Amino acid sequence: MFKLRSCAMAAILCLQPACNESQDRDSLPSPAKRVVVTNTKLEAPAQFVTRHEVEKGSSMYQTLKSEGLLPQTILDLVKTAKPIMPLQDVASATTFEITWDGPERNTPLKLDLRYAADSSLVLERKGPGLEWMATRIEHPIxxxxxxxxxxxxxxxxxxxxxxxxxxxxxxxxxxxxxxxxxxxxxxxxxxxxxxxxxxxxxxxxxxxxxxxxxxxxxxxxxxxxxxxxxxxxxxxxxxxxxxxxxxRMFIKSPIKFGRITSGFSRSRFHPVLHVHRPHNGVDYGAPTGTPVMAVGGGTIESIGRNGGSGNMVKIRHNGTYSTAYLHLKGFATGLRRGSSVEQGQVIGYVGATGLATGPHLHFAFYENGVYMDPLGIRFPAAEPIARNQLSKFNLLVQNVMxxxxxxxxxxxxxxxxxxxxxxxxxxxxx
Ligand SMILES: [Zn+2]
Structure with a gap:
């Protein structure tokens, strides 16, 4: 199902555990110290580390297979890794290292996989039977x-x-x-x-x-x-x-980065109907699918198709204020009449349903059932810092500024x- 490409071998590095740099330190005066590698007795076999990457469209299994690991070894690794990081869930572009018994790369001894920015999985042959063991290493943030x-x-x-x-x-x-x-x-x-x-x-x-x-x-x-x-x-x-x-009670725009294409007006020339009639709201031009947010918390009063308004959501915020969002392409999932929504919650997506010349949001604002220009109203603020927290807050202000x-x-x-x-x-x- 996935095609795995074996990773670049560009970064093969040879680890020589028996390097005797520390022995030389005593016998040679610094700073003229030289490490004489040729004299090193390699009692432990030289280990080889290769570096790999799970290619796009490939899988960890495929990558390991293409590196010549035996199917039984791969199965052992999958089983051992499972409680920490199921190897089939490893994302593409994940890098890992294999430590081998030597340059011939006959037997893998260790696999070191960075599966998240802050976590690694280390699979290592340990114990008398040299069975695979898994360890999770956390990299501190x-x-x-x-x-x-x-x-x-x-x-x-x-x-x-x-x-x-x-x-x-x-x-x-x-x-x-x-x-x-x-x-x-x-x-x-x-x-x-x-x-x-x-x-x-x-x-x-x-x-x-x-x-x-x-x-x-x-x-x-x-x-x-x-x-x-x-x-x-x-x-x-x-x-x-x-x-x-x-x-405040309402955020200033139902769209994060749209632009106003038509403001509130008691009379304007309608682009589709070609007659003069009031524009009872504000139009925001934005690409189809742009998320539309509830400007305030409240309850959904109506949601669905509504003639020339197209797909529309109407929200009742309290006894005084309501808002409506028209021409939507669709609604956020799970919303229906009576659902409560929070301020800033995505309720639908910009579209061109109903009477619309192109994708835009028509946003209407009602005060006591009467259309108002939402851009011209100043709304009351939420609760200030509590009196007994003020001195703590003032200190924070000084420091953070x-x-x-x-x-x-x-x-x-x-x-x-x-x-x-x-x-x-x-x-x-x-
Ligand atoms: Zn409009």
């Missing part, structure tokens, strides 16, 4: 703080790309300020941002990112600061330095305005 800063010349995306920030962190940054800034329409040239994030490192390699600890975004001259508190636990949220919550990079750096690192995406080799304007 170090968490350090890393900072990034950017200056928006074209888009938020490019400003992050320009400074080499992982794209997933742009989304995280946008999530911190989802209640303050609509990143699909309010990002302006000249905006700047800076943040401190947890970086997870194993063996000097970044394996992922943790929480953003503090972030600042200056939008059209207005500065927003978000500080994560408490640092631990799933109750963590972002607060302004004065302890007020960034969180100090970790941010200087604004001056963001200014210096601004890309030229004709920078195209992916073009990292441009002059920096100062």
């Amino acid at each position: 170090t968490v350090v703080q890393k900072t990034f800063h950017g200056f928006v010349s074209n888009s938020l995306w490019e400003s992050a790309e320009f400074v080499g920030m992982d794209p997933s962190l742009i989304t995280s940054l946008a999530e911190v300020f989802a209640w303050q800034i609509d990143f699909s329409r309010e990002v302006k040239r000249g905006d700047r941002w800076r943040l401190t994030v947890e970086q997870k490192i194993v063996d000097d390699k970044t394996i992922g990112w943790g929480n953003i600890l503090v972030a600042e975004y200056e939008n059209d001259g207005q500065l927003f600061t978000g500080i994560r508190y408490p640092a631990e636990g799933d109750k963590a949220a972002y607060y302004f330095p004065n302890g007020q919550s960034l969180k 100090r970790t941010l990079p200087d604004w001056q750096l963001a200014q210096q690192d601004k890309p030229s305005q004709d920078t195209r995406p992916g073009d990292h080799d441009h002059t920096v304007i100062r």
